[in-house]
Amino acid sequence: MTYCVGLLLNAGMVCLSDTRTNAGLDNISTYRKMFTFNVPDERVITIMTAGSLSVTQTTLARLDEAAVDIEATPQTSILLAPTILQVVEIIGRTLAATSKEIGNRMGESASSASASMIVAGQRAGGDMRMFLVYPEGNFIEATPDTPYLQIGEHKYGKPILDRVVTPETSISDAKKAVLLSMDSTLRSNLSVGMPLDLAVIEKDACRVTEQRRIEEGDAVFREMSAAWSIALKDGFSAIKI
């Protein structure tokens, strides 16, 4: 499993992903699930992935290859597509085609050859946009009503997002929110694991303005997690019924 979450705020976009992949409980590895494509001062695209590693890796490799191909066109390269919407359409097509191809090869057990992605991007002069791309290549977009998107094991970490995240949330609060959302998920689901990748794309920067890998035992994360635990217990004790 996996947990990735992205917030689309007035001040910027905040993305967080875990790194655990597993094929059964007895085969656990660490793989990066966050990838950034950047044309300095022109566009930034951050992709987070969940699902079959074979599908997500192949999809990313193909997007990468198509982007740098000498015959790349705005219809095939996410570095040349004229809008973020068209970037997402390229990603959706590549993901769906890869899923289908691998699914066909797998035959009956094809149900596991699927993957989904969160795509956060901005072009110079354009709006920040964030999409969730489904295995079939169709997608939905984050809006002010629900300014976050999640893929993978999303349930444990959803309540905190519902309660604190709005488009007005500051980048600093947003980092706290995604980390606490991840903290609840890590506690409850073994298939989501450290280290974490955090990326912040501030509005109109057209680059990742903060990128951090949070390792197991990271002091800041551990303190925040402990403080949250205490805050929850104190809040609980204070409530009268």
Add this chain to the structure above:
Amino acid sequence: MTYCVGLLLNAGMVCLSDTRTNAGLDNISTYRKMFTFNVPDERVITIMTAGSLSVTQTTLARLDEAAVDIEATPQTSILLAPTILQVVEIIGRTLAATSKEIGNRMGESASSASASMIVAGQRAGGDMRMFLVYPEGNFIEATPDTPYLQIGEHKYGKPILDRVVTPETSISDAKKAVLLSMDSTLRSNLSVGMPLDLAVIEKDACRVTEQRRIEEGDAVFREMSAAWSIALKDGFSAIKI
């Protein structure tokens, strides 16, 4: 869907269930999912149900009929079985047989003909025991390490239980914990809905010592939910990263 939770504490057992059932999103009804069998001063058994309504209703009806049959024996009646373990075995057998029968009748779509149950019980002179009965009739038991059991939509409401519930938790804190656990679930999942049924079985009472239906708009529940929301937001604001 459904959410039911039971806590096994040193001071007693606390059970909470919602009442929403649905066949598709456009067919929602209210059905009680908590049932109590009581022989005053001798035994108390509270059963909570999740899954196919046709399976759970038929199972309960059969348990009821078998219990009051004039030829009832300790092998067939949950009111006569000599231990709570044997009570659970009767329930497990009845549930599995009913599931199988209804599943056979449904043929290919049999996957939906399954149900699970939480059984909380005590006999005079015996220990309080709480079991989760799986669709196949096998079961697991709550222990001091994990003194709670959940069925149905369990993920949203698990983090709060993990953080605050231990066997030493008081009945009053336990009621608060299950109600807040339900509150998180109600917020996130449309298929779980008010009203709620709350039951408390104090240790050695051999009866339900508190039984309450919490209706939509219940003032106490609403205040508690609002206080929890504020506590979470305040706790969140106070954390530094």
